[in-house]
Amino acid sequence: MKGFFIGRTLADLGDDLRAGRTSAAALLERALESIDPGLNAFVTVDAEGAAQAARRADEELAAGADRGPLHGVPVAVKDIINVAGLPTGMGSALFDGYVAPGDAACVRLLREAGAVIVGKTTTHEFAYGASGDVSVTGPSRNPHDPARISGGSSGGSAVAVAAGMVPLALGTDTGGSVRIPAALCGIAGFKPAFGAIPIDGVFPLAESLDHVGVLAATPADCRTAYRVLTSSADRPAPDEMRMAWVDGMAPVDAEVEQVVRAAFAGLPAERLDLPEARRIFAAIQDCETYDVHADQVERVPDKYQPATLDRLERARRTPGWRYVRGLRERDAFGHTVARLLDRYDVLVLPTVPFTAPPIGRRDSALGPMQPALVSLTCPWNVARVPALSVPAGFVGGLPVGAQFIGRAGAEHVLFAAAERFQASRG
Numbered sequence: 001m002k003g004f005f006i007g008r009t010l011a012d013l014g015d016d017l018r019a020g021r022t023s024a025a026a027l028l029e030r031a032l033e034s035i036d037p038g039l040n041a042f043v044t045v046d047a048e049g050a051a052q053a054a055r056r057a058d059e060e061l062a063a064g065a066d067r068g069p070l071h072g073v074p075v076a077v078k079d080i081i082n083v084a085g086l087p088t089g090m091g092s093a094l095f096d097g098y099v100a101p102g103d104a105a106c107v108r109l110l111r112e113a114g115a116v117i118v119g120k121t122t123t124h125e126f127a128y129g130a131s132g133d134v135s136v137t138g139p140s141r142n143p144h145d146p147a148r149i150s151g152g153s154s155g156g157s158a159v160a161v162a163a164g165m166v167p168l169a170l171g172t173d174t175g176g177s178v179r180i181p182a183a184l185c186g187i188a189g190f191k192p193a194f195g196a197i198p199i200d201g202v203f204p205l206a207e208s209l210d211h212v213g214v215l216a217a218t219p220a221d222c223r224t225a226y227r228v229l230t231s232s233a234d235r236p237a238p239d240e241m242r243m244a245w246v247d248g249m250a251p252v253d254a255e256v257e258q259v260v261r262a263a264f265a266g267l268p269a270e271r272l273d274l275p276e277a278r279r280i281f282a283a284i285q286d287c288e289t290y291d292v293h294a295d296q297v298e299r300v301p302d303k304y305q306p307a308t309l310d311r312l313e314r315a316r317r318t319p320g321w322r323y324v325r326g327l328r329e330r331d332a333f334g335h336t337v338a339r340l341l342d343r344y345d346v347l348v349l350p351t352v353p354f355t356a357p358p359i360g361r362r363d364s365a366l367g368p369m370q371p372a373l374v375s376l377t378c379p380w381n382v383a384r385v386p387a388l389s390v391p392a393g394f395v396g397g398l399p400v401g402a403q404f405i406g407r408a409g410a411e412h413v414l415f416a417a418a419e420r421f422q423a424s425r426g
Contacts, residue, residue, distance in 0.1 A: 036163055091137060152177060173377075276329075387404070
């Protein structure tokens with residue numbers, strides 16, 4: 001089934017709404033009709049609440065009250081982000097029956113912009129995994145091959161956009177959880193600079209690494225959503241950009257690297273110690289994540305999925321000195337990235353080192369699945385800089401992503417580079 005929103009940008013939808021060619025109520029109806037239960041993108045659909053929001057959006061537009069580019073647009077929200085009155089299950093039996101008493105800050109911003117919240121999307125349990133196939137509600141499934149992972153942990157949000165169920169979705173990104181499923185499902189996914197979008201009302205994974213991000217079909221739509229969520233003004237980007245390829249000593253499937261690298265032939269290559277960044281990431285994430293779950297692991301371990309509990313037990317064994325050292329080393333790595341971004345406007349590398357593997361697989365040709373999936377994305381959470389994944393092509397019929405890295409405060413340059421890349425690829 002091809003969802004209604006495939007090939008329709010936020011700008012297209014906005015033009016149709018304001019010209020009277022469609023309505024928020026009609027767009028919601030299309031969204032609900034496009035939901036494919038077989039892909040398991042949604043865990044909760046709020047048809048009644050969304051209908052009320054759509055009616056209000058239409059009434060406001062008719063009265064001349066226009067809240068901006070997301071007014072009347074259907075949006076999905078990852079199920080670790082609170083939406084008032086809806087369950088926040090986080091993919092876990094531990095939160096079965098929990099209903100959020102209020103909206104997360106990012107959801108309030110969406111509502112203030114006139115967006116219509118369709119429902120909650122499947123997440124890897126507690127967002128603690130990059131495959132998207134460990135959840136009490138089952139795996140989210142890749143629209144290009146439902147036997148393969150969507151990537152995670154924001155897998156349901158990526159699937160909802162990639163399959164055309166909605167044009168925009170919220171996700172979270174601690175080590176790549178927006179960009180990984182975006183790459184594997186063939187859409188765009190943006191992780192902003194740390195703290196750019198508020199995380200109040202989002203269940204924490206590793207608080208000093210957690211980011212709220214956006215998923216959409218194109219980098220231009222990610223730009224639009226980011227501007228709304230941060231109230232940031234857009235600026236023109238320079239005609240010429242200084243760009244470099246990141247060579248980070250990380251293994252990448254040869255065909256994937258060839259597809260991405262071919263689009264950037266002639267760029268200078270700069271080496272970063274990505275393995276060291278991954279070690280820093282692992283130390284910080286292990287300790288902060290176990291802190292969140294320590295009491296529940298002791299009290300009700302059987303409520304966790306076995307794979308999640310195994311990861312938490314391993315995280316428990318990370319010594320405190322590694323965490324303290326990791327915080328110090330994070331600052332040093334951030335300074336290294338900042339110096340590189342003083343020399344270049346944008347850095348480029350693949351998003352994920354291989355295409356989507358089958359659901360349930362725990363090893364890859366490049367090593368254990370979880371660390372391999374985040375190997376090219378987690379360094380930018382450590383550095384706390386904005387990172388954007390966009391479609392770069394296909395290998396064996398499955399999508400491949402290119403990842404663009406930029407400076408905090410220069411997001412307009414990052415988006416422009418990605419948009420020009422997409423335009424050059426047709």
